Amino acid sequence: MPGEKANPKAPANVTAGKKPAKAAGVQKKAASAAAPKTQPLEMVQPAAAAAKPKPKIATVSMAGCFGCHMSLLDIDERILKLVELVEFNKSPIDDIKVFTSRCAIGLLEGGCCTDENVHNLQEFRKHCDILVSVGDCATMGGVPAMRNMITLKECLDEAYQNGPTVYNPKNLMPNDPEIPLILDRVYPCHEVVKIDYLLPGCPPSADTLYAAITALLFGEPLKLPYELIKYD
Amino acid sequence: MDETLKKAVEEICQARGNDAGAMMDIVRQVQARFRGVSEEAIDLIAAQCHVPRVDVAGVVSFYAFLSTASKGQVVIRLCDDVIDRMYGAVAIAEAFSHELGIEMGQTTPDGKITLEWAPCMGLSDQAPAALVNDVPVTHLSTDKARHLIQSLRRYMDPSRLVERLGDGNNAHELVGAMVMNNVRKVGPVIFAPLGPGEAMKKALAMSPAEVIRDVKTARLRGRGGAGFPTGIKWEFTRAAAGSKKYVLCNADEGEPGTFKDRVILTEQPDLLAEGMAIAGYAIGADEGILYLRAEYAYLRRFLEQVLQRRREAGLLGKDVCGKKGFNFDIRIQMGAGAYICGEETSLISSCEGTRGDPKNRPPFPAQKGYRGCPTVVNNVETFCCAARVLEKGAGWFAQLGSPGSAGTKLLSISGDCLRPGVYEVEFGIKLTEVLRMAGGQEAQAVVVGGPSGQIVSAADFERPICYDHLATGGSLMIFGPQRDVLEIVEHFLDFFIEESCGYCTPCRVGNVLMKERVARIRSGKGELADLGYLERLGQTIKTASRCGLGQTSPNPMLSTLRKFRSAYDSRLVQQAGPFQSAFDIQAALAQAKEVQGRASVLFSGERHHR
Amino acid sequence: MSDKTITFTIDEVEVKARPGQTIMEAADEAAIYIPRLCSLKGLSPFGACRVCTVLVNGRPQSSCTQPAAPGIVVENASERLHDIRQDIVEMLFVEGNHFCMFCEKSGNCELQAMGYRLGMMEPKYPRLWPRRELDASHPDIFIDRDRCILCARCIRASREQDGKHILGFLGRGPHKRVTPDSSDGLVQTDAAVADAAVAACPVGSLMRKRVGFGIPIGQRKYDHRPIGSDIESGAEVPDERK
Structure with a gap:
């Protein structure tokens, strides 16, 4: 309904009335989206019909603090229902290190700050139908992005050489080939690969996450109440 | 202390x-x-x-001409206009830099010479050009640039840089500039001769209401670009409450590619002064202010003398032209380098001695303008037209031009053409005809009305120049087939970013965002969705900006999206994948490689990860 | 109301205004909310943020500066204007460095609240990450320019309500910034912690020191009710500072 979202009587942003997507639209949309979407989650169709095997979810924490994963665990007893609905694939939750099958949903925590993060993100994009940036770090860089106003060299100098608490008599800079290389700044995930949905919050609340995931699974229009979308 | x-x-x-x-x-x-x-x-x-x-x-x-840091004894401002760039301004900048051993924006260690870029200084028909303190230097070459520095090093005297005097009053002892008028076509309104006081005497024989009626009957509209009917503006100001009123002349000719006011100020200052006095008589003002852009400071002494001569002849001052009780004088207010001050309310702010921010409207200047008093602000050319209307008659003026656009228009023509310069043409003339006159038939694109106007392609060349079709405040920049339209757009966006006053959000931020995405497309990393992004961004800036700057800054991008779509399409990533085309892993790792001295194992740089 | 009452419509609802009122003032009294950031009750209208843009007889105008006039047709809550307002709010987010997750103003911030109200998940624009200077020279107040949206509420409040002039603007375009009335930091001005200027800041830019995070999450101004709800509920026209 045009204009509905601007109705001052119903300002809860996520009830916005956008056109529902066509059934086959999700995957295609994912590949063509250039800018991060800010529309509600209601456009998603069921990731799997009831009779088919359980849809799979993958998760990852990149330049983040695992807080968003903690928030997911905060859904309390609803986790039992979630486990009935889905199967986890690559995720720190089950410690599966590599994708073993295609996933319906990939949940991304953390921004992208190393070459390894970039690689990880690209793997997620290849293996997941729907990617969701979960939390402020994934959506905008978050706390790690505080370094985005200074150069990498300044940042490393402060951390390892000139900082007031640094004790580094040999003036060493960690540089083992095993250590990922750090990007010039922290990128939000959608600047590196195409992302289908964004869920801000630090972290998004358990209710927000549960509502979003179930909506994605069932393709129901998600009507998050005002209280559930927060940037902090 | x-x-x-x-x-x-x-x-x-x-x-x-x-x-x-x-x-x-x-x-x-x-x-x-x-x-x-x-x-x-x-x-x-x-x-x-x-x-x-x-x-x-x-x-x-x-203001760009002011600084807290001390500048050099001599400041060289090299014109950064798109036309100057086409004619080698970057090479000249390098020559200056090399000769002085400093970068653009720096001052020599001895504090003698500062080197800067500056936006269009009204010399696009004799590009590349620079201002050395107040002295314009035109048709620069790298050789000339080196000689210029050598001369300055030796004499520290910019006036010695004038190799030969320009035409007309450019050779006047109080101007002494090498600037050329390049008047290529003389018309009946602006460049016809005028006897002293001829227009004013006719005006003063009428009542102010009759003067306004004539200006309205002549269907004179503002020549600065917006095209507001001059007579109505005067009528509003006359009707506004207040005993003190002002006439402001906008000689802050800053629209890149426009230089016709410079030529009027050089050749027809009396016509301008008559127009201002007539406006003063019509609205009941006794004070006129000529706001002269800082780039035209070299004309100041000459203009002061013109005003003084007119005072002595009784054409300014008390009881002007013997008309008892009509007192009117004009003073010059210098600007200090800000494109935004060409916007009428910004111009008023600047005259009042504040930052050149536009004002909220309403109240309009006609109600509350300079120092809170009703004020008429008109362009240089508009005042000249008004004077001619009174001299020759409203009917005579109205029959010139086209039905919706009476009279003539001065065009400042520059770029890829054989005969750049100033042309006085009747409104309604087709762009093809103008291109033929100027020797610019090869044009791929013409920027009509400067960066705030529109960029048109050959499909529009048959359209007439007038308020209802191809509207222009005077700027016509011609671009040949070898030019890159997106480069022009990006250059104009750089201009708007620097010249935005920063007061309102859409203009202050939006121009930066437009430029980012146009540059992305130019670099070959844009995707189809970026065109929709730009379209929406441009429309938001146009709709929500507070003044004409932001309301027009998306025009070059929006008009080329329509008329030169292939310039965008051909640069888009043709088969965009699931990864972001604009993300460049090697660029993102460049700093790490430098600091840590190793390459990425995951992204060797040879294989394109997609 | 007297016979001088002005009648006009906002989104086809008839609204009355007194002569001299702006469209926004009339809308507020009619319990119609027009989103705004630089406007603050009691301060002179400024027209800088452009969030309150409405269409008056089809022409865009800032409703905080535009006088109400008889018979005008005002469009406010349309999809087109919603999109423009969201674009503007997103511009403000990317222009500065806004880290809601650790900002003391979070939950009471009008910019953030406007993002919530307009349905912003994350700006569609790339963040610009400018490098801006912090002024912590004053013992009780700091200026965090990362969060400044250049609304001039502090500047106006200082001059119009405090009878001071502790701040002003420097520079133009993207270089425009708030600066104290001294060459040596806010401490060299007569700024005081009780100044209306400090309370007028809609974001976390001009802040009292040592009072951060005073209100628990869940009890903050915009935790449960969107910005503008008080106007829509017909309550007294709000002063966002309270």
């Missing part, structure tokens, strides 16, 4: 009655004397004029 500075600042302020309204003159003079308005000078001015020091600092930081 620097006693010399203190004494000088006090004198400068006292000479203007410690009036904060004269702030532009005060800071300009301090800048000229001390090559900068230091923090200390700001404190002194604030104390002397009884204004917050932050307000003085705000003014100094707003």
